[in-house]
Amino acid sequence: MIKIGVFIPIGSRGWLISTTSPKTMPSFDLNRTVVQRAEHYGMDFALAMIKLRGFGGPSEYWDHNLEAFTLMAGIAAVTHRIQLFASVAVLTMPPALTARMASTIDSIAPGRIGVNIVTGWQPKEYQQMGLWPGEQHFARRYDYVSEYVTIMRDLMDTGRSDFKGEFFQMDDCRLSPQPSQRVEIVGANSSDRGMRFVAEHCDYNFVGSGGLNEPERVTEPVGRLMTAVAKTGRDVGAFALMMVIADVTDEAAFAKWDRYKDGTDLEALAWQYTQATADVNAPANSTVARMTANQKTPQPTGMLKLIGSYASVAAMLDQVAEIPGLKGIMLTFDDFIIGMEQFGQYIQPLMKSRTKLSAVA
Numbered sequence: 020m021i022k023i024g025v026f027i028p029i030g031s032r033g034w035l036i037s038t039t040s041p042k043t044m045p046s047f048d049l050n051r052t053v054v055q056r057a058e059h060y061g062m063d064f065a066l067a068m069i070k071l072r073g074f075g076g077p078s079e080y081w082d083h084n085l086e087a088f089t090l091m092a093g094i095a096a097v098t099h100r101i102q103l104f105a106s107v108a109v110l111t112m113p114p115a116l117t118a119r120m121a122s123t124i125d126s127i128a129p130g131r132i133g134v135n136i137v138t139g140w141q142p143k144e145y146q147q148m149g150l151w152p153g154e155q156h157f158a159r160r161y162d163y164v165s166e167y168v169t170i171m172r173d174l175m176d177t178g179r180s181d182f183k184g185e186f187f188q189m190d191d192c193r194l195s196p197q198p199s200q201r202v203e204i205v206g207a208n209s210s211d212r213g214m215r216f217v218a219e220h221c222d223y224n225f226v227g228s229g230g231l232n233e234p235e236r237v238t239e240p241v242g243r244l245m246t247a248v249a250k251t252g253r254d255v256g257a258f259a260l261m262m263v264i265a266d267v268t269d270e271a272a273f274a275k276w277d278r279y280k281d282g283t284d285l286e287a288l289a290w291q292y293t294q295a296t297a298d299v300n301a302p303a304n305s306t307v308a309r310m311t312a313n314q315k316t317p318q319p320t321g322m323l324k325l326i327g328s329y330a331s332v333a334a335m336l337d338q339v340a341e342i343p344g345l346k347g348i349m350l351t352f353d354d355f356i357i358g359m360e361q362f363g364q365y366i367q368p369l370m371k372s373r374t375k376l377s378a379v380a
Contacts, residue, residue, distance in 0.1 A: 021340040021372045022347030024064035024102075025057045025359070026260065029090060031073065031083040034262060034351045036291075037319040038078045039282025041354045045085045047093055053355050054094050058101040060363030061373075066205075066225075066349060067091055069106040069137055071144040076287030087135075088120045095128035103128065104205060106135040109163065110150050114170040115192050121175065125198040133203040134171070136221070138164050138213075141294045161216045162186070168204060168220045175202050205258070209240060211247070218247035218255055225349060227260045231324045232331075234339040237261075245344040256346030259339055261323040264353045265361050269327040275353060276326050279319045288317050322351070329361065333369035340372035 026034070027050050033043040043049075054065045067090050073082030091105040105124070107117045117134065124132040138160040145151035156163070166184040173180035174194035182189045206217045207225035217224040226240035241257045248255045264279075266272040325335045339348055352358025367373050 020374075021345070022063040022258070023367075023373065024066060024258065024347060024349045025053060025062060025355075026349050026351045027053050027065050027067050028355050029067045029085045029087060030070050030081040032078055032080045033353070033355060034322065035279055035319040035353060036074065036076075036078060036080045036284045036287050037279045037282040038284055040078075040279045040319060043355065045083055047085070047090065049355070050085070050090060051094055051097055053359055054098055054101060054103075056356075056359045056363065058098050060359070060367060062101065063347065064102040064104060064133075064349075065094070066104040066135060067106060068135075069108045071108060071111070072141065072147060074284075074287035074290040076284040076290065078282070078284035078287055080284060080287040088124070091132065092124050092127060095124050095131065098128070098131075100131075102131050102133060102203075104133040104135045104203075106137050108137045108139060108144070109167050110139050110145050110152070110156075111148070114167045114187065115174060115180070115189070115194065118171045118174040118194050121171075121202050122194060122196060122198045125200070125202065126196065130200040132198070133205060133222075135205045135207065135225075136164055136168060137207075143294060161212050164206075165216055165220060171204070172220075207260075211243065214244050214247040215250075217244065218251045218253060221255060223256050223258050223346065225258045225260050228323050229321050232326060232335060233323065234261075234325070234335045236323060237339055237345070238342050241342050241344045248344075257344055258347040258349050259323075259342075259345060260349045260351070261325055261339070262320060262351045262353070263332055263358060263362065263366070264324060264326045265329055265332045265358070265366060267328060269331055272326050272328065272331075276324070279353065283317050283319050285317055329365040330369055333366045336366070337370055337372050340370075 028043050029045050067087035069087045070081050070084050074080045087105040091103045121132050142151050163186050166186050170180050170182050175198050178194050178197050180189040180192045203222040205223040206221050224244050228236040230236045237259045244257050264272050264275050325332050
């Protein structure tokens with residue numbers, strides 16, 4: 020059975036860069052409700068991103084954000100089964116401290132915490148704190164995070180690290196208590212180099228693609244990940260990221276999308292474009308390249324969108340679930356409270372890939 024997760028709304032406006040989308044101001048209460056409802060409906064995981072500076076504009080897109088690890092610690096205490104992934108911006112936190120935070124949350128929710136590695140693509144996030152290492156970070160960030168994750172894994176698995184590398188030098192570094200179970204590590208990488216990092220060091224890769232009602236577009240990034248994994252022989256799976264905008268009919272769902280498009284925040288998109296193009300050597304299949312492509316035909320989100328009736332969305336999700344190498348799907352919604360109920364009550368019961376959970380109410 021395919022795993023289903025939710026990309027929780029830790030930042031303002033969720034994932035729609037629009038003045039006419041739900042405002043979605045982040046709070047613990049909102050995110051707790053979303054994750055508890057996800058758990059109620061049998062969803063498998065929730066992931067909290069980390070974003071340290073928004074895009075501005077009249078939508079105030081991502082201008083208001085919570086922090087992922089402290090948020091997930093709170094949510095861990097009020098959930099029972101669902102797996103929780105907290106994101107770390109590696110330029111802001113030493114690997115030994117990230118490992119200790121993961122171990123702490125594991126003591127709250129044994130076996131349920133995972134870590135999402137964020138290498139950093141938006142210079143201003145780090146420049147504002149004096150932490151941006153310069154343009155060379157774009158070319159060397161996967162060497163940096165490879166050392167970072169090696170240290171984390173040493174500490175979490177053995178309680179000790181003496182790693183000596185180019186970026187980090189550990190001196191009998193210790194971690195105790197260690198997590199009760201193996202902590203899974205994920206990345207959200209689109210470039211070939213990023214996928215090689217995941218194939219060598221991680222357990223999952225969150226992959227994305229553009230398009231509207233084109234679930235087959237997920238096949239290409241999953242295939243590239245499987246090619247990278249074949250060279251390492253490790254057990255690494257893909258989780259596909261997509262947005263669901265659903266309603267009783269296709270027409271009603273598309274009416275929502277048209278309304279969101281009418282409010283597309285061009286000022287926020289221009290900021291995103293300026294930041295993304297700072298990496299002048301970004302490959303065509305990278306995340307930032309996808310962001311810059313969205314500037315040519317501006318719309319509220321560049322991620323894959325599944326828009327339609329409950330039956331239409333369920334059928335498209337089943338199509339995605341059949342892609343070889345895919346282990347899970349991570350969903351966002353235009354309105355997270357309404358969207359979660361729509362998924363749990365009306366979409367999931369229609370999914371053949373989730374039939375074991377069709378009776379969950």
